[in-house]
Structure formats: structure tokens, C-alpha cells
Amino acid sequence: MKKTIILLTLVLVAQVGLGIALNMNRQQMAPFRPTALLLGFEPGVVDMITITGADKAGIRLVKKDGRWILPDYYQFPADQEAVSTLLDTLAGLKEGWPVATTRDAAVRFRVAKDDFERHIVLLHDNKPVADLYVGTSPGFRKVHVRVAGSNDILAVRFSAHDAGTGATDWLDRRFLAVDEKKIRKIVLPKFTLVRKDDSLVLTDLGSDETMKKEPVGSLVSRIAGLRIEAVLGNREKPDYRQDKPKLTITVELPDRKRVYTFSQPEKEDWYVLKTSDSDLYFKVAGWQLAPLLDARRELLVRKKEEPKKETAAGRPEAQSPGDPGRSTAGGGSKAGPEGTR
Known part of the structure; x- marks a missing residue:
């Protein structure tokens, strides 16, 4: 009897212990839902983004008057689409299951407070709405991440390259672009070239000439869609050699006229651009300027083809037997009476 009581007691203790263990495990597992959002913020409320890299260098993006700018980079406009894509991507990250939860793992996966690939903080009115550490990559376009304040390390679909830490990763490279139709x-x-109806044509186009649509369109598109690589500053430097321009272009729009002055520093394959409507100096890649430097009038026009004369029957007029240069069956030519034997 005594043995039976002891045995039943042990069984009861085991059942209680198992129940407690299962309940604790369920509580630990409950928050980790594969479909739950990781950060839980609304992209529209974010008005500041800070991104810090492994070297602790980073950038700030600030929303001003509804537009994203780089406040520490000459207040220059940011690429609005790129910023929106980043926010939408972060907002859509799924929580998933943790791959690790220890502090040692945070260091190993490089999502620790002082050791990371990226530290991204999203703010509203200077208060964080999302705080994320981005670390090592377990596979293509996947990274380990950790939300600040949590020990859970997750693998999500993201890339550290999508969160660049340099101003040139975010600046609006189409800042100088204009609508070519205007x-x-x-x-x-x-x-x-001047506007004539829906086309730009040469001012000195001859009556026997016609414009080549493809090269003209390509030239206009290159000028209208010019992209910058970086902002060099707002002060001229002798190294820019703006006093010895390689090319000057003037573009007239309905509301303004813009003069582009391109110069080239010594031993460089890129160009410095200064426009008349900005106090900034820009860096432009050499490949963009090459076609503009090579632009010549003769590449844009062709001679009009003279229409063939037709007979009354509608056929091209045939050469008479006495016409100069008339070919014989043997491939020779007759030149009047002297060619007859």
C-alpha cells in the first residue's frame, strides 16, 4: 500500500512538472508568430531616419515639408522613392522564429549594441518608433536582426546594402533632370536646337536636309536626364578648373534658362558641373559627358532623297540609249556614238 502511494505521488509530481514545463514553453513560443510584423510601425508617421554602419559612421534623413532631405549634406534632396522603399520594406518584415536568444549569439551574429552591420532607428517627433540592429547574412538577401530591447535574433528578408550609410546612397541623382518636352x-x-511643334530641330537646317530622329532624341534625353554622382560643395576650388570649361550647354525652359558648365580636374575621368541656377558644384561621371563632347551637327542630319521622276504610266523614267553611263549587257558602258561598233 505504501509503495502504491509513493508511486502515485511520483506520477502526480511528474504530471504537474510536465504541465508547468509545457505551459512555460507555450508562453515562450506564443510571441513568435511567423506572420506577425516585426517592428509594427506606420511608414507615414516616420519623420527622421538614422542609419549607422559598423564603423559608427552614418547618415540622417529628415522629412521637411513633406519631402525627405539630407540635413547634414547641404540640405540636399534625398531620393524620395528610395526612402519610401526602405520604410515599406522595414514595415513589412515578419517576426518569424528566433535563431538564437543569448548575448553571446548577439555578438556572433553581429546584432549586439556595440557590434553590428547596421543600426537603424526610425523616429517621430524625435521619439523612436522602431529600433533595429542588422547583422550577418545567412543567405542571399537575408540577414540576422535584433529589435532593440529584445534578445531574440531573427533571420529576415533584407540586406544591409538596402540601408546605405553614405549620403551618396540617398541623394537624388536626378536633381538636375528636366522634362525634355518642355x-x-x-x-x-x-x-x-529649337522647339518646332513636337520636335527640336537645328536652327540652320537646310531645305535639302532632314533631322535624324534617333541621334537627336538620344542627345536631348542625355541632357534632360543628366544624373549627378555627388555634391562637391558650394565653394569653387582651383582644382575644379571651371575657368577652363570642357563644355558649356544652355537649356531654355518656359520659366527659366539654365547654363551648364562642365570642367575636368587634372588626371580625373569625371567632371565638375556648375549650373547657373544653383550655388552647388556637382560630380558627373565621364561616361555621361562623352556623347555630349562628341556631338556634331553632321551626326544629326541627312540629305533628303530626291524623288525619282515617273513616266505618264507611273513607272520610273527609263534612261534613253544615249544617256551617259548606260550599262551594256557585258557590264561596260556606252558613252554616245563612240561606244557603238
Whole structure:
């Protein structure tokens, strides 16, 4: 009897212990839902983003008057689409299951407070709405992450490269782009194009010439869609050699005229650009300027083809037997009476 009581007691203790263990395990597992959002914020409320890299260097993006700018980079406009894509991507990250939860693992996966690949903080009115550490990559476009204040390390679909830490990763490279349909006139060193109906044509186009649509369209698109690589500053430097321009282009729009002055520093393959409507100096890649430097009038026009004369029957007029240059069956030519034997 005594043995039976002891045995039943042990069974009861085991059942209670198992119940407690299962309940604790369920409590630990409950928050980790594969479909739950990791950060839980609304992209529209974010008005500041800070991104810090492994070297502790980083950038700030601030929303001003509804537009994202780089406040520490000449107040320059940011690429609005790129910022929106980042926020939407972060907002859509799923929580998933943790791959580790210890402090040692945080260091190993590089999501620790002082050791990370990226530290991204999203703010509203200077208060964080999301705080994320980005670390090592377990596979293509996947990274380990940890939300600040949590020990859970997760693998999510993201890339540290999507959160660049340099201003040039975020600046609006199309800052100088214009709508080519609104261009009224383009003045280059060797020729001038003016708007005529829906096209830009040479001002000195001859009556026997016609424009080549493809090269003209390509030239206009290159000027209208010019992209910058970086902002060099707002002060001229002798190294820029703006006093010895390689190319000057004037573009007239309905509301303004812009003069582009391109120069090239010594031993560099890129160019410095200064426009008349900005106090900033820009860096432009050499490949963008090469076609503009090579632009020549003769590449944009062709001679009109003379229409063939037709007979009354509608056929091309045939050469008479006495016409100069008339070919014989043997491949020779007859030149009047002297060619007859």
C-alpha cells in the first residue's frame, strides 16, 4: 500500500512538472508568430531616419515639408522613392522564429549594441518608433536582426546594402533632370536646337536636309536626364578648373534658362558641373559627358532623297540609249556614238 502511494505521488509530481514545463514553453513560443510584423510601425508617421554602419559612421534623413532631405549634406534632396522603399520594406518584415536568444549569439551574429552591420532607428517627433540592429547574412538577401530591447535574433528578408550609410546612397541623382518636352532651346558649341511643334530641330537646317530622329532624341534625353554622382560643395576650388570649361550647354525652359558648365580636374575621368541656377558644384561621371563632347551637327542630319521622276504610266523614267553611263549587257558602258561598233 505504501509503495502504491509513493508511486502515485511520483506520477502526480511528474504530471504537474510536465504541465508547468509545457505551459512555460507555450508562453515562450506564443510571441513568435511567423506572420506577425516585426517592428509594427506606420511608414507615414516616420519623420527622421538614422542609419549607422559598423564603423559608427552614418547618415540622417529628415522629412521637411513633406519631402525627405539630407540635413547634414547641404540640405540636399534625398531620393524620395528610395526612402519610401526602405520604410515599406522595414514595415513589412515578419517576426518569424528566433535563431538564437543569448548575448553571446548577439555578438556572433553581429546584432549586439556595440557590434553590428547596421543600426537603424526610425523616429517621430524625435521619439523612436522602431529600433533595429542588422547583422550577418545567412543567405542571399537575408540577414540576422535584433529589435532593440529584445534578445531574440531573427533571420529576415533584407540586406544591409538596402540601408546605405553614405549620403551618396540617398541623394537624388536626378536633381538636375528636366522634362525634355518642355525644353524650348538647347545651345551647344557647334549647333543650336529649337522647339518646332513636337520636335527640336537645328536652327540652320537646310531645305535639302532632314533631322535624324534617333541621334537627336538620344542627345536631348542625355541632357534632360543628366544624373549627378555627388555634391562637391558650394565653394569653387582651383582644382575644379571651371575657368577652363570642357563644355558649356544652355537649356531654355518656359520659366527659366539654365547654363551648364562642365570642367575636368587634372588626371580625373569625371567632371565638375556648375549650373547657373544653383550655388552647388556637382560630380558627373565621364561616361555621361562623352556623347555630349562628341556631338556634331553632321551626326544629326541627312540629305533628303530626291524623288525619282515617273513616266505618264507611273513607272520610273527609263534612261534613253544615249544617256551617259548606260550599262551594256557585258557590264561596260556606252558613252554616245563612240561606244557603238
